[in-house]
Amino acid sequence: MADLTSILHRLDRDARDGDDWGEVARYIPELAEVNPAQFAISVALADGRLLEAGDCDVPFSVQSITKVFTLAIALGRSGDQLWTRVGREPSGRAFNSIVQLEQEDGRPRNPFINAGAIVTTDEVLGRRQPREALGEIISFVRAAAGSEDIFINDAVAASETAYGHRNFALAHFLASRDNLRNTPEKVLGTYFHHCALEMTTGQLAMAGRFLVDGPAMPQLVSPRRIRRLNALMLTCGHYDGSGDFAYRVGIPGKSGVGGGILAIVPGQASIAVWSPGLNRYGNSHKGTEALARLTTRMNWTIF
Amino acid sequence: MADLTSILHRLDRDARDGDDWGEVARYIPELAEVNPAQFAISVALADGRLLEAGDCDVPFSVQSITKVFTLAIALGRSGDQLWTRVGREPSGRAFNSIVQLEQEDGRPRNPFINAGAIVTTDEVLGRRQPREALGEIISFVRAAAGSEDIFINDAVAASETAYGHRNFALAHFLASRDNLRNTPEKVLGTYFHHCALEMTTGQLAMAGRFLVDGPAMPQLVSPRRIRRLNALMLTCGHYDGSGDFAYRVGIPGKSGVGGGILAIVPGQASIAVWSPGLNRYGNSHKGTEALARLTTRMNWTIF
Amino acid sequence: MADLTSILHRLDRDARDGDDWGEVARYIPELAEVNPAQFAISVALADGRLLEAGDCDVPFSVQSITKVFTLAIALGRSGDQLWTRVGREPSGRAFNSIVQLEQEDGRPRNPFINAGAIVTTDEVLGRRQPREALGEIISFVRAAAGSEDIFINDAVAASETAYGHRNFALAHFLASRDNLRNTPEKVLGTYFHHCALEMTTGQLAMAGRFLVDGPAMPQLVSPRRIRRLNALMLTCGHYDGSGDFAYRVGIPGKSGVGGGILAIVPGQASIAVWSPGLNRYGNSHKGTEALARLTTRMNWTIF
Amino acid sequence: MADLTSILHRLDRDARDGDDWGEVARYIPELAEVNPAQFAISVALADGRLLEAGDCDVPFSVQSITKVFTLAIALGRSGDQLWTRVGREPSGRAFNSIVQLEQEDGRPRNPFINAGAIVTTDEVLGRRQPREALGEIISFVRAAAGSEDIFINDAVAASETAYGHRNFALAHFLASRDNLRNTPEKVLGTYFHHCALEMTTGQLAMAGRFLVDGPAMPQLVSPRRIRRLNALMLTCGHYDGSGDFAYRVGIPGKSGVGGGILAIVPGQASIAVWSPGLNRYGNSHKGTEALARLTTRMNWTIF
CATH class of the missing domain: 3.40.710.10 (DD-peptidase/beta-lactamase superfamily)
Structure with missing residues (x-):
C-alpha cells in the first residue's frame, strides 16, 4: 500500500x-x-x-452526504415501506427542482434529491422531537466513524433556515400532497441540522x-x-x-x-x-x- | 329592461x-x-x-375574484413597476401550478394565478402591517360596491391558512427567487384574508x-x-x-x-x-x- | 377621416x-x-x-396570418367537430413547441400555434389533393380581399419544405397520436404553400x-x-x-x-x-x- | 455449475x-x-x-438491445467525439419522450433512449449507405456471438417504418437542431433495420x-x-x-x-x-x- x-x-x-x-x-x-x-x-x-x-x-x-446516513436509518426504521413515499429513479433534474415533484404528484424521485431527503428525514423523525432524531443520526454517524468528535455546526444550520425558502417550498409542497407526517418547520429543523454536520x-x-x-x-x-x-x-x-x-x-x-x-x-x-x-x-x-x-x-x- | x-x-x-x-x-x-x-x-x-x-x-x-381588486390597488400604488415582478400572459396551467414558476425563474405569468396574486398582495402590503393593507382592500371593495355590509369570513381565512401548504410552497418559492418583500407568512396572512371576503x-x-x-x-x-x-x-x-x-x-x-x-x-x-x-x-x-x-x-x- | x-x-x-x-x-x-x-x-x-x-x-x-383563413375554412367544412382535434386555449409556449403536444397527448392547444394549424390544414385537406385544398384557400382569400392579384411564392414554399424539420417533427408527432388523417408529407405540402401566400x-x-x-x-x-x-x-x-x-x-x-x-x-x-x-x-x-x-x-x- | x-x-x-x-x-x-x-x-x-x-x-x-452494439461501434468509429452529440445521463423519462429533447436543445440525454440511439446510428452511418452500415452492425453482432445464423426480420423493419411516426418526429427534431448528418429517412431506415435483428x-x-x-x-x-x-x-x-x-x-x-x-x-x-x-x-x-x-x-x- x-x-x-x-x-x-x-x-x-x-x-x-x-x-x-x-x-x-x-x-x-x-x-x-x-x-x-x-x-x-x-x-x-x-x-x-x-x-x-x-x-x-x-x-x-x-451537507447532502448525510442523506446516505439518514436513508440507512430510515430503512432501518421502516424497511421497504419507505418506497411508498419516495422513488428510486434518477431524477434528470437539479437537486432542488420542484417541477418533477408537481409532475409526479408529490412523490420525490429518489432519496438523494432535496425533496426525497426531506421525506426521509420525516420518516426518521417519526413521532419524535427533532432533538431525539438528531441524537440518533449523530450517534449513527459517530458509531460508523468510530469517533465521538463529530458535531453539528449550529451557525450553518441557522443560515440554512434563514435562507432555506426553496426547501420550505419543497416541504410545503410535499405537505400539500400528504407526503409529510410532521410540519414543514419540524422536518426542516431536523433536516437543516443534520446537513450541518462537520x-x-x-x-x-x-x-x-x-x-x-x-x-x-x-x-x-x-x-x-x-x-x-x-x-x-x-x-x-x-x-x-x-x-x-x-x-x-x-x-x-x-x-x-x-x-x-x-x-x-x-x-x-x-x-x-x-x-x-x-x-x-x-x-x-x-x-x-x-x-x-x-x-x-x-x-x-x-x- | x-x-x-x-x-x-x-x-x-x-x-x-x-x-x-x-x-x-x-x-x-x-x-x-x-x-x-x-x-x-x-x-x-x-x-x-x-x-x-x-x-x-x-x-x-x-375567493380569487378579489385578485381583480388587489390588482387595481397594486397598480394604483406602483403603476407599471408591478410588471417587473409579474407577467401579463395566459399561463396554460392550473391556477396553483408551481412548474411554470420554476421554469420562468420566479416571475409569475400573470396576476390572476395564485403565484401572481401573492406577488400583487405583497405589493399592496408594501411596508405596512396586514391589518392596514386589508383595511385598504375592504375600503376599496365597499366603495366600489357602495355598501358597508361586506366582511371577511375569519373561519375561511383560518382554514385557508391551515390547509394552505400549496400556497406556502408558492410563496417560499417566490421568496427563494427574491420576488417577495415581506415574509411568506405575512403575505399569505393578508392573501388568505382578502380571499375570504364574502x-x-x-x-x-x-x-x-x-x-x-x-x-x-x-x-x-x-x-x-x-x-x-x-x-x-x-x-x-x-x-x-x-x-x-x-x-x-x-x-x-x-x-x-x-x-x-x-x-x-x-x-x-x-x-x-x-x-x-x-x-x-x-x-x-x-x-x-x-x-x-x-x-x-x-x-x-x-x- | x-x-x-x-x-x-x-x-x-x-x-x-x-x-x-x-x-x-x-x-x-x-x-x-x-x-x-x-x-x-x-x-x-x-x-x-x-x-x-x-x-x-x-x-x-x-406566413401564419393564413392560419386565420384556414381556420375559417376548416370551421366552415367541419363546424365544432374541429374542436375534438384542437383546443382553444392560449399555449403559454413558443409557436413551434413540441413539449405541450406531448404533455397533452397530441391535441394542440389552439389553431394558431404551428401544431394546431397543421391539424386545421389536415381538416381543410380532407380527402382532397393539396392542389384542390390550396385552390379553395386562395379563392377564399381572393374573395375576401376582392382581388385576384394574390399568389403563392413557390420559392418560399420550397424553402419551408427544405428547412421544415421542426414542422415535420410536429406533424409526425400528431400522426403518432392519430391526429392526422393525411400523411405528414401531404399535410405539410399544403401547409407550407398556404403560409407562402404573399x-x-x-x-x-x-x-x-x-x-x-x-x-x-x-x-x-x-x-x-x-x-x-x-x-x-x-x-x-x-x-x-x-x-x-x-x-x-x-x-x-x-x-x-x-x-x-x-x-x-x-x-x-x-x-x-x-x-x-x-x-x-x-x-x-x-x-x-x-x-x-x-x-x-x-x-x-x-x- | x-x-x-x-x-x-x-x-x-x-x-x-x-x-x-x-x-x-x-x-x-x-x-x-x-x-x-x-x-x-x-x-x-x-x-x-x-x-x-x-x-x-x-x-x-x-429491438433496443442493439443500441448497445451500435454504441460500441459508434465509439469505435468516433471515440469521445460522440459525447458532443449525446449525453450520458439517465433521462427520468419514457424511452420515446420528445419533451426533454426540446428542453435540452436537441442533445439526447443518453444513447439508450430512442433519440440518442438515432444519433448513434447517424454516427455509425457516417457517409456510408445504410446497407454498408447495417453490414458492419450485423458483422459485429455475429462476431460477438460466434454465429453466422443471425438475421434481420424485414417484416418487422417494414412495420417499424410504417408505424414509426414518433421516431420520425424525434429524427426531424434532431435535424432541426442540427444534430443529424444524414436525412431522417436514411438514419431511420438504418435504425429500424438494426432494431429488427432477431x-x-x-x-x-x-x-x-x-x-x-x-x-x-x-x-x-x-x-x-x-x-x-x-x-x-x-x-x-x-x-x-x-x-x-x-x-x-x-x-x-x-x-x-x-x-x-x-x-x-x-x-x-x-x-x-x-x-x-x-x-x-x-x-x-x-x-x-x-x-x-x-x-x-x-x-x-x-x-
Missing part, C-alpha cells in the same frame, strides 16, 4: 497545480466564505488502515465503512441493504451528474454542496475526498477529478 | 332544471360543505339599476362597476386602466379555461373557487353570477353556462 | 425614426434576406374606404374585412363565427405574447413571422400592418408599436 | 407458474401477435460454457460476451470501454426503470421492447433473458423478475 499512499499524495499535488478550483456554493455565508483552494483525500481500507493526503484535519460541512475527510471515510461489506467493518446494516444503498448512490448520488460520475469514476458515491464526496469500493474501501469548489452539477470539481484518477490507477471499478 | 329581467329569471329556472351542478371545492371544510344546488345572478347596469334573480341574498366566498351577487355586481367605463359608475381607476384590467381578465381570468370562456362567453371575467364569476360588458354592465359547483377548470359550471346564454341573448360581446 | 389618414402617415414617419427595427426571421433565406427597414399600414373601414401609409405596394410573406398590407386589410361584422363587408362566415374567430385571435393570436398584445393594443390580431399583423376592430375596421423585424415573441416589432399607438389615438379597443 | 443449471431450470418453472405475464408491445403487429407466455434464459460464462433453460430456440426481436437467448448471451472482460471472451472493445459501456447500461439501460433495475437486480443491463434483456456480470458472465410481456416501464416483466432472483441466488452484484 506504499503505492496507494504515494498515489494519494500525487493526487493532492496535482489538485494544487491547476488554477481552476471551481466555484464554492454561495447561498449561505458559511459556505460562500470557504477558501476554495483546499483539497483532502482519505481512504479507509477493508484491512482497517486509513491513508490520507492534503488538508485532512480541516472539518467541512458534509467532519474531516478522515472521519467521513471512516464513517463510510458501514457501506463496505467486509469483516473489519462496522456492521450497521445488512449486506443486502449495503448493496442497495450502493446501487442508489451510483444511480442517484450526484444529482443530474450521476451518469457522468458512473461513467468516469465507476463506483458509487454521494456528493455534498460543501465540496465533499463519499465514494465506496464494494468490499474494499471507503473514500472521502473534499475540495469546496463545485462543477456545473454542484459536485466537487477537484474531488471528482481526483476520484476519477484514483479509481483508474487502482483499477477500482464495479464495472 | 323588462326583457333582461325575464331573461335573468329564465336563466335561474334553467339552472335549477339540470341535475349536473358540478363539484364544489373540497380543500377546506367551509367550501366543501356548501350546498352545490344554488344559483344567483345580478346585473348592475350603466344607468344605475340592479337586476337580479335566484339566491341573491346568500353571501358566498368570493358578498352576495348583488354586492359583487355593484362592486364590479368600477370596471365599467360609464358616467354613473364609481371612478376608482382611470379609463385607460379599466381597459387594461379588462384585457387581463379576458386573457387570464379563468386560468386554463380562459380561452374557452372568451370563445363561448365573449366578455372579460374573473372566477373564484367559491363558484362566483364577475364579468364585465365594457361601457354597459357589471355582472355577478354564483353557483358553487365547479367545472374541470375550477370555474363555476352553471355560472359559466348562464353567462354564455346571457351574452348571446343580449348580444353582449366585445368581439 | 382626414384625421385617420394623418395618423397613419405619422405612424409611418415615427416607424422610420427609430433605429431598432428588430430582427428578421432567419430560418429560410427568403425571409432572412428581407430588408428590415420597411413599414406599411393599411386600414379598411366599414364604410368601404381603404386608407394607407408607407410601403403599401410591397408584397410580403403573410400580399400587400392593402390586400391583407381588405382580406381581413370578412372578420368585421358590417353591412359593406364580404359575408363569408356568420356573425357568430366572426365573434369566435376574433376571440381566438385575441387570446391566441400572438403566441406567447398574446396577453401583452391584448393589454397594449386591445383588439384581436394575428401575426406572421414575415412581419405582418392583421388586426380587427369589431364592426369598424380591418387593419394590416407590416414591418419585417420581429420582437422577442416573434411578432413584428414596429408593427406592434404602431398598432398600440393607433388604437390609443383612435380609441379603438374592445375593452 | 450443476447448481447454476438447476437454478436456471427453477427460474423457468417459476416463470411459467404465475399468470401475470405482462403486456406485449402493441405498436406493430409483429410484436403484438407474439404469445406472451414464453420464457427463456441463457448464461454465457467466462469459462466458455453456455447454460440455458426454457424457450431457448425461439428467435425474438431484440436472436435466441443463447445467441444474445454469446453476443454479450464482448462486454465481459475475460480471457475467453471476444476482444472487440478495450477493457476501459467495456467498463464504460457497463456503466451506461447500469444508469440508463432500462429507461425510466433504470434505478429500480440497479436496486433490485444489481448488474448492468439493457432491455428491448421485444421482451429481451441482456445483462452483464463484470468478469464473469453474459446473461440473456426473454419473456415478451412488459412491465409498466416497458421492460420484460418475467425477465426482470428472473434476473433479480438469479443475481440474488448467485450473489452476482456489482455493489
Whole structure:
C-alpha cells in the first residue's frame, strides 16, 4: 500500500497545480466564505488502515452526504415501506427542482434529491422531537466513524433556515400532497441540522465503512441493504451528474454542496475526498477529478 | 329592461332544471360543505339599476375574484413597476401550478394565478402591517360596491391558512427567487384574508362597476386602466379555461373557487353570477353556462 | 377621416425614426434576406374606404396570418367537430413547441400555434389533393380581399419544405397520436404553400374585412363565427405574447413571422400592418408599436 | 455449475407458474401477435460454457438491445467525439419522450433512449449507405456471438417504418437542431433495420460476451470501454426503470421492447433473458423478475 499512499499524495499535488478550483456554493455565508483552494483525500481500507493526503484535519460541512446516513436509518426504521413515499429513479433534474415533484404528484424521485431527503428525514423523525432524531443520526454517524468528535455546526444550520425558502417550498409542497407526517418547520429543523454536520475527510471515510461489506467493518446494516444503498448512490448520488460520475469514476458515491464526496469500493474501501469548489452539477470539481484518477490507477471499478 | 329581467329569471329556472351542478371545492371544510344546488345572478347596469334573480341574498366566498381588486390597488400604488415582478400572459396551467414558476425563474405569468396574486398582495402590503393593507382592500371593495355590509369570513381565512401548504410552497418559492418583500407568512396572512371576503351577487355586481367605463359608475381607476384590467381578465381570468370562456362567453371575467364569476360588458354592465359547483377548470359550471346564454341573448360581446 | 389618414402617415414617419427595427426571421433565406427597414399600414373601414401609409405596394410573406383563413375554412367544412382535434386555449409556449403536444397527448392547444394549424390544414385537406385544398384557400382569400392579384411564392414554399424539420417533427408527432388523417408529407405540402401566400398590407386589410361584422363587408362566415374567430385571435393570436398584445393594443390580431399583423376592430375596421423585424415573441416589432399607438389615438379597443 | 443449471431450470418453472405475464408491445403487429407466455434464459460464462433453460430456440426481436452494439461501434468509429452529440445521463423519462429533447436543445440525454440511439446510428452511418452500415452492425453482432445464423426480420423493419411516426418526429427534431448528418429517412431506415435483428437467448448471451472482460471472451472493445459501456447500461439501460433495475437486480443491463434483456456480470458472465410481456416501464416483466432472483441466488452484484 506504499503505492496507494504515494498515489494519494500525487493526487493532492496535482489538485494544487491547476488554477481552476471551481466555484464554492454561495447561498449561505458559511459556505460562500470557504477558501476554495483546499483539497483532502482519505481512504479507509477493508484491512482497517486509513491513508490520507492534503488538508485532512480541516472539518467541512458534509451537507447532502448525510442523506446516505439518514436513508440507512430510515430503512432501518421502516424497511421497504419507505418506497411508498419516495422513488428510486434518477431524477434528470437539479437537486432542488420542484417541477418533477408537481409532475409526479408529490412523490420525490429518489432519496438523494432535496425533496426525497426531506421525506426521509420525516420518516426518521417519526413521532419524535427533532432533538431525539438528531441524537440518533449523530450517534449513527459517530458509531460508523468510530469517533465521538463529530458535531453539528449550529451557525450553518441557522443560515440554512434563514435562507432555506426553496426547501420550505419543497416541504410545503410535499405537505400539500400528504407526503409529510410532521410540519414543514419540524422536518426542516431536523433536516437543516443534520446537513450541518462537520467532519474531516478522515472521519467521513471512516464513517463510510458501514457501506463496505467486509469483516473489519462496522456492521450497521445488512449486506443486502449495503448493496442497495450502493446501487442508489451510483444511480442517484450526484444529482443530474450521476451518469457522468458512473461513467468516469465507476463506483458509487454521494456528493455534498460543501465540496465533499463519499465514494465506496464494494468490499474494499471507503473514500472521502473534499475540495469546496463545485462543477456545473454542484459536485466537487477537484474531488471528482481526483476520484476519477484514483479509481483508474487502482483499477477500482464495479464495472 | 323588462326583457333582461325575464331573461335573468329564465336563466335561474334553467339552472335549477339540470341535475349536473358540478363539484364544489373540497380543500377546506367551509367550501366543501356548501350546498352545490344554488344559483344567483345580478346585473348592475350603466344607468344605475340592479337586476337580479335566484339566491341573491346568500353571501358566498368570493375567493380569487378579489385578485381583480388587489390588482387595481397594486397598480394604483406602483403603476407599471408591478410588471417587473409579474407577467401579463395566459399561463396554460392550473391556477396553483408551481412548474411554470420554476421554469420562468420566479416571475409569475400573470396576476390572476395564485403565484401572481401573492406577488400583487405583497405589493399592496408594501411596508405596512396586514391589518392596514386589508383595511385598504375592504375600503376599496365597499366603495366600489357602495355598501358597508361586506366582511371577511375569519373561519375561511383560518382554514385557508391551515390547509394552505400549496400556497406556502408558492410563496417560499417566490421568496427563494427574491420576488417577495415581506415574509411568506405575512403575505399569505393578508392573501388568505382578502380571499375570504364574502358578498352576495348583488354586492359583487355593484362592486364590479368600477370596471365599467360609464358616467354613473364609481371612478376608482382611470379609463385607460379599466381597459387594461379588462384585457387581463379576458386573457387570464379563468386560468386554463380562459380561452374557452372568451370563445363561448365573449366578455372579460374573473372566477373564484367559491363558484362566483364577475364579468364585465365594457361601457354597459357589471355582472355577478354564483353557483358553487365547479367545472374541470375550477370555474363555476352553471355560472359559466348562464353567462354564455346571457351574452348571446343580449348580444353582449366585445368581439 | 382626414384625421385617420394623418395618423397613419405619422405612424409611418415615427416607424422610420427609430433605429431598432428588430430582427428578421432567419430560418429560410427568403425571409432572412428581407430588408428590415420597411413599414406599411393599411386600414379598411366599414364604410368601404381603404386608407394607407408607407410601403403599401410591397408584397410580403403573410406566413401564419393564413392560419386565420384556414381556420375559417376548416370551421366552415367541419363546424365544432374541429374542436375534438384542437383546443382553444392560449399555449403559454413558443409557436413551434413540441413539449405541450406531448404533455397533452397530441391535441394542440389552439389553431394558431404551428401544431394546431397543421391539424386545421389536415381538416381543410380532407380527402382532397393539396392542389384542390390550396385552390379553395386562395379563392377564399381572393374573395375576401376582392382581388385576384394574390399568389403563392413557390420559392418560399420550397424553402419551408427544405428547412421544415421542426414542422415535420410536429406533424409526425400528431400522426403518432392519430391526429392526422393525411400523411405528414401531404399535410405539410399544403401547409407550407398556404403560409407562402404573399400580399400587400392593402390586400391583407381588405382580406381581413370578412372578420368585421358590417353591412359593406364580404359575408363569408356568420356573425357568430366572426365573434369566435376574433376571440381566438385575441387570446391566441400572438403566441406567447398574446396577453401583452391584448393589454397594449386591445383588439384581436394575428401575426406572421414575415412581419405582418392583421388586426380587427369589431364592426369598424380591418387593419394590416407590416414591418419585417420581429420582437422577442416573434411578432413584428414596429408593427406592434404602431398598432398600440393607433388604437390609443383612435380609441379603438374592445375593452 | 450443476447448481447454476438447476437454478436456471427453477427460474423457468417459476416463470411459467404465475399468470401475470405482462403486456406485449402493441405498436406493430409483429410484436403484438407474439404469445406472451414464453420464457427463456441463457448464461454465457467466462469459462466458455453456455447454460440455458426454457424457450431457448425461439428467435425474438431484440429491438433496443442493439443500441448497445451500435454504441460500441459508434465509439469505435468516433471515440469521445460522440459525447458532443449525446449525453450520458439517465433521462427520468419514457424511452420515446420528445419533451426533454426540446428542453435540452436537441442533445439526447443518453444513447439508450430512442433519440440518442438515432444519433448513434447517424454516427455509425457516417457517409456510408445504410446497407454498408447495417453490414458492419450485423458483422459485429455475429462476431460477438460466434454465429453466422443471425438475421434481420424485414417484416418487422417494414412495420417499424410504417408505424414509426414518433421516431420520425424525434429524427426531424434532431435535424432541426442540427444534430443529424444524414436525412431522417436514411438514419431511420438504418435504425429500424438494426432494431429488427432477431436472436435466441443463447445467441444474445454469446453476443454479450464482448462486454465481459475475460480471457475467453471476444476482444472487440478495450477493457476501459467495456467498463464504460457497463456503466451506461447500469444508469440508463432500462429507461425510466433504470434505478429500480440497479436496486433490485444489481448488474448492468439493457432491455428491448421485444421482451429481451441482456445483462452483464463484470468478469464473469453474459446473461440473456426473454419473456415478451412488459412491465409498466416497458421492460420484460418475467425477465426482470428472473434476473433479480438469479443475481440474488448467485450473489452476482456489482455493489
